[in-house]
Amino acid sequence: MNYDRILIRYGEISTKGRNRKKFVDKLRKSVRIALASFPKIKIRAERDRMYVLVNGENVDEIIKSLKNIFGIQSLSPAIRVEKDLDQMKEAALSLVKSLYKEGQTFKISPKRSDKTFELDTSGINHTFGGYILENIPGIKVDVKNPDINLKIEVLSEAIYMSCENILGAGGLPVGSSGKAMLMLSGGIDSPVAGYLTMKRGVEIEAVHFFSPPYTSERSKEKVIDLAKKLAEIFGSMKLHIVPFTAIQQSIKEQIPENYSMTTTRRFMLRITDEIRRKQEGLAIITGDNLGQVASQTLESMYAINDVTNTPILRPLLTMDKNDIIKIAKDIDTYDISIRPFEDCCTIFVPSSPKTKPKKEKVQHYESFFDYEPLIQEAVENTEMLTIRPESKEQPSEFEDLF
Numbered sequence: 361m362n363y364d365r366i367l368i369r370y371g372e373i374s375t376k377g378r379n380r381k382k383f384v385d386k387l388r389k390s391v392r393i394a395l396a397s398f399p400k401i402k403i404r405a406e407r408d409r410m411y412v413l414v415n416g417e418n419v420d421e422i423i424k425s426l427k428n429i430f431g432i433q434s435l436s437p438a439i440r441v442e443k444d445l446d447q448m449k450e451a452a453l454s455l456v457k458s459l460y461k462e463g464q465t466f467k468i469s470p471k472r473s474d475k476t477f478e479l480d481t482s483g484i485n486h487t488f489g490g491y492i493l494e495n496i497p498g499i500k501v502d503v504k505n506p507d508i509n510l511k512i513e514v515l516s517e518a519i520y521m522s523c524e525n526i527l528g529a530g531g532l533p534v535g536s537s538g539k540a541m542l543m544l545s546g547g548i549d550s551p552v553a554g555y556l557t558m559k560r561g562v563e564i565e566a567v568h569f570f571s572p573p574y575t576s577e578r579s580k581e582k583v584i585d586l587a588k589k590l591a592e593i594f595g596s597m598k599l600h601i602v603p604f605t606a607i608q609q610s611i612k613e614q615i616p617e618n619y620s621m622t623t624t625r626r627f628m629l630r631i632t633d634e635i636r637r638k639q640e641g642l643a644i645i646t647g648d649n650l651g652q653v654a655s656q657t658l659e660s661m662y663a664i665n666d667v668t669n670t671p672i673l674r675p676l677l678t679m680d681k682n683d684i685i686k687i688a689k690d691i692d693t694y695d696i697s698i699r700p701f702e703d704c705c706t707i708f709v710p711s712s713p714k715t716k717p718k719k720e721k722v723q724h725y726e727s728f729f730d731y732e733p734l735i736q737e738a739v740e741n742t743e744m745l746t747i748r749p750e751s752k753e754q755p756s757e758f759e760d761l762f
């Protein structure tokens with residue numbers, strides 16, 4: 361079938377009242393980025409739906425890209441037809457024929473927004489239903505549970521016909537809910553946490569703590585590869601790489617061993633918060649999962665969280681590991697995450713850190729430690745990379761969009 365456009369339904373955005381324009385704008389940007397490799401397409405954004413005009417590009421490939429975009433509820437490849445009954449009949453017939461398999465049923469779902477159109481809804485049903493029944497031998501009508509549901513929409517400017525309703529990724533368009541910093545390790549959890557937050561419309565920048573020579577270039581590359589995967593969602597993503605060796609060495613010297621993990625996490629949070637402030641983010645995201653390891657008990661979170669009152673988003677907090685792994689596989693980060701690497705924390709941190717640290721104790725230990733200059737130095741020497749997805753080199757016209 362020669363579809364000439366793809367109809368995009370917004371779903372959740374439609375309920376957002378005054379913010380709608382912003383949501384539609386962000387979605388339009390996401391669509392442009394996702395379809396950057398189809399130069400001939402055109403996007404038409406309207407209040408309650410969007411059209412991608414195909415202009416000869418490959419419809420299946422476009423749909424594949426659109427299915428990953430947050431903020432799209434569903435998609436339908438469609439054709440535009442002039443308000444001419446003969447043309448409409450032929451278009452309806454060829455659309456149904458292109459999908460029909462022997463023994464299948466169909467129905468017509470008319471929607472008549474243009475009240476001046478010559479046929480009312482039952483007229484549309486009879487005219488086109490009748491034509492299809494006459495011309496496809498064996499096809500039957502089933503209004504309750506049809507195999508093919510031909511939607512005919514009569515709008516003031518033209519008629520649109522479509523049959524398929526393809527489920528989109530749901531969620532909200534990225535960037536419509538502000539910006540947050542993702543603490544990105546090389547593990548399985550944090551990329552999934554980033555993905556789920558992006559799905560709620562949050563734009564993310566990643567922060568990674570790197571301790572050369574204890575952690576190798578290979579583990580840095582691993583984090584860059586994870587960032588590339590997440591960057592596919594919005595075309596690019598900033599990754600801040602924080603040199604953490606000096607701080608870890610000082611912690612080892614100054615803090616009792618059983619509290620070094622708690623202090624290390626507090627430093628990571630302080631530094632991330634400082635980068636967040638500079639980058640004008642509103643929250644910090646981690647891959648914490650309740651009870652998984654010593655730093656992720658409620659007591660630990662309480663003691664670590666003490667260093668900031670910036671909201672900390674922990675989308676995986678209550679999830680089961682198997683469910684996290686399933687998402688990691690779906691979004692293609694799992695295979696990268698399981699590559700062997702040295703984590704900056706496991707190298708310095710004792711094998712049995714305190715699982716129930718006391719906030720007052722860690723505050724006391726840190727009170728002898730003049731750490732502020734170390735934090736400033738780490739922030740100043742942080743390397744900021746702009747990560748782009750592997751597969752798509754963005755054309756320069758998108759450069760200044762963000």
Ligand code: ATP
Nearest residue numbers: 543544545547548549550567568569646647648655
């Ligand atoms: P992950 O699978 O994301 O590494 P994890 O289960 O291994 O998580 P931890 O190593 O305790 O758990 O880390 C908890 C969270 O702290 C991570 O999800 C991540 O958000 C953050 N984090 C840990 N190490 C780093 C790092 N080197 N750089 C940036 N963030 C980190």
Ligand code: MG
Nearest residue numbers: 545546547703
């Ligand atoms: Mg980890």
